[in-house]
Amino acid sequence: MGRKILFITTDQQRFDALGCNGGIYARTPNIDALAANGIVFDRAHPQNVVCMPSRSTMLTGQHVSTHGVWMNGVPLPESAPSIARTLHDVGYSTALIGKAHFEPLLDPFLRFTENRLGAHRVTAEPGHDPHRGFDHMELATHGAAGQLHYSQWLREHHPTEIGGYYNVLDRELQVNAEGGGDTGAPQVKANPIPREWYHTDWVAERTIAWLDSLPNDRDWFCWMSFPDPHHPWDPPASELHRVRWQDVDLPAGYIADANERERVIDDKLRHWRGWYDGTFVSNYEAPAKWVPSTLTPDQVREVNAFTHVENELIDEAIGRVLAAVSSRGWSQDLDVVYTTDHGEFQGDFGLLFKGPYHVDSLMRLPLIWRPAPRLGMKPARVGRPVGLVSLASTFAHIAGLDQPSYAEAPRLPVDDADADSLGHERVLTEWDSVLFGKIVHLRTIHRDGWTCTAALDGTMNSFGEGELYDVTADPLQHVNRWDDPSVRALRDELLADLWSNLPQQQTPLRTMDAPV
């Protein structure tokens, strides 16, 4: 028997969400225990800060320019490489339970397999090879809408609970700006659904059911993918007592003084201010009718409190799955990798959600690798920069395979010395959005403690403009040093390194077939 792999992802979770990373509100003892016995990465970045491109990187081991899913709504081709397929081909049982999102969710033509599986209430398409290499897919997204399995299950078994979820889209099918909770914060609602029917617990229960279906001697790869804490923030109302918003301090990244906040934003690329003022909504992932400058301190606190509650529920769900693994006698052979697809502002700079903003709020991610305990590997914290692009090679390594030929990055390191020997010097992140004439293109490198973002020509920015942050001295990225003559040589060196290491973008860009 080989090592089993439990790959756990959340959606839109910040680095500081977890106790092991300094979080003080959500109690995350199960994740913290994985961290205490594993490798914690202090500088892990996604290769794109929205779901579909980032998840496609996890699956393919490729940068966005290579796999071509440059924005939400661009489907990953069925023929794209997949680490799940690689593992399947060497005998692993494979499953993805929860949020996949390699294909658009808004799919009235049922063109995409993920939606068809849900609509037809099957976990694999009869007569077809496993979709993307997964023997079993049982899927969910944020709430009760859509075709996916969780929505179908809720409609069939608990239809009265559907209305308890926040309506993610408004009547014009835009991301809903309607406020809720005590403070009127957008995308916030106390959900009357019983906790055991909420999607977090459903994902854990379906994961346990799949594991129960496997024989004891089977090697397996299970991607357990929680839709939370991505907005809408609508956790079960019964759990809100865990973290009262009135007891939550404003986050360090929130700039209380409006003049200072706007000065900081004005020092960045121009699209920041356009979004803050509500005049330039460049992407579909944030409510188009919501104006960030209207965000109040109490709304920030309520969004944060609801997020902390969701993170606690995720941790408890993980605990139940780990207990189920233990009951099967698999614990000593189990590798667990925990991460998320991208971050969330949660009030930093007076903003919520995400978009073309390459700062730590969205780019610095929780990433933990707890190797199989029987190996006796030494716990470590890794400070070198790594990317989600290394996950596919890591899963291959765990399975005893070489780095797949399609993967563009080495496996994750086990400590900083290993990182140096593997060549983890830099991590790259790309952004491309073209939404009805609003265009933003960014390319970012992080290395040696600096984050450098170059704008390409777009609606509000031009090539030659950018952002440069000394992340060590300026951990909140309030000071853009792009035009600072004292670091001009460093900036140019970072840009040269960025351009020489970024894969060539596949052109023409593939078509965007849905907003999300």
Next chain:
Amino acid sequence: MGTVRRHLFIDADADTVWGLVGAPERLHEWFPTTSTRMEGNKRWITLASGITFEEDIVTLDHDLRRFQYRIVNNPIITSHLGTVDVIPDGDHRCVVIYSTDMEPEVLALPIGGAAGVGLAALKERFEGNS
């Protein structure tokens, strides 16, 4: 207003391609719909998800090789105009252009995606494996 446009060159003469594209009752033969029903200037199409669109045929111009339609009486779609043009590019090649303008604007994107599938199906049908 959401505006999308897809186009594809096909190695077949415009009249041959228009013979299918200009027959609105045969939409399901090339566009990713499951059924098509016509009554006069009305058309109803059904998608794989079970959604049915009621449509008014606005233009069916065999000389110009232009087809236009509107989705009507829909609780979500407040404005729509779809246009399909088949334009000759020499005697043995044509370009098919599928345009959609609609509100809510975001729905233009999946319709554009479906149009891309439809155009590829046309190319496959008229060019085969060549």
